[in-house]
Amino acid sequence: MKPLLYSFRRCPFAIRARMAIKVSGVEVDTHEVSLRNKPQSLLDCSPKATVPVVKFPDGRVIEESIEIMQWALSINDPEQWLDTPDGASEEAMALITENDESFKPALDLYKYSVRFPEHPESYYREKAEIFLAQLDLRLSQQHYLMGDHLTLPDMAIFPFIRQFYNVNQDWFRASKYNDLISWLDQRMASKIFNAVMEKKA
Ligand SMILES: N[C@@H](CCC(=O)N[C@@H](CS)C(=O)NCC(=O)O)C(=O)O
Numbered sequence: 001m002k003p004l005l006y007s008f009r010r011c012p013f014a015i016r017a018r019m020a021i022k023v024s025g026v027e028v029d030t031h032e033v034s035l036r037n038k039p040q041s042l043l044d045c046s047p048k049a050t051v052p053v054v055k056f057p058d059g060r061v062i063e064e065s066i067e068i069m070q071w072a073l074s075i076n077d078p079e080q081w082l083d084t085p086d087g088a089s090e091e092a093m094a095l096i097t098e099n100d101e102s103f104k105p106a107l108d109l110y111k112y113s114v115r116f117p118e119h120p121e122s123y124y125r126e127k128a129e130i131f132l133a134q135l136d137l138r139l140s141q142q143h144y145l146m147g148d149h150l151t152l153p154d155m156a157i158f159p160f161i162r163q164f165y166n167v168n169q170d171w172f173r174a175s176k177y178n179d180l181i182s183w184l185d186q187r188m189a190s191k192i193f194n195a196v197m198e199k200k201a
Helices: 012-024 040-045 065-075 089-111 121-141 152-167 169-174 178-189 191-197
Strands: 004-007 029-032 053-055
Touching: 004 012, 012 065, 012 152, 012 191, 040 053, 065 152, 089 121, 089 152, 121 152, 121 178, 152 169, 152 178, 178 191
Parallel strands: 004 029
Antiparallel strands: 004 053
8 A cells, every 4th residue: 555645736835745756756645635625534644734744554644745755755866855965954954944934924925915905015025035035146156056956945945936926927037036037947847846736637
């Protein structure tokens, strides 16, 4: 029996988990869930009820997307996503934490700014831009976030930058973040991203 992945197609946390699983070649069965009507089997194994979750036949559960990525890549990491430059693994994890804990909440406010009319959309966008500027600076000096080799932070962070881009594509394309735009375009055009976004019949 294969591990079971609970996923939601558009969720950026689930996208990053699916990309790591895909590159690793580890086989899982995927259960696409409705976030409005989560299956009882998911709630039973993971009461916090977020996706992605991996449930193993022996009952073990992984319920954080980064841990799912690390699990899959620890089995097989053919493109060396886990190989950050010497001494930079803490920096890599700190960048992902900043994405998840600071940028993601700012992104949600920007995305749903009509629900928070006390400020205009641009106010929320500017808060989120702090992280964009930081990524763009890195990418102006090197091809990928951690150097000249694609690693975990590139794949863990890009689904969120794509979400930011999708709020107002024209604004993003006209922005000063040229290196971030090219990096995002490359990731969005990649085989692996498109493979994990395929709609299952
Ligand atoms: N820290 C979690 C966050 C996962 C998360 O928040 N996923 C969202 C979907 S994008 C979710 O399941 N939210 C619960 C809901 O919408 O009910 C992880 O990295 O896996």
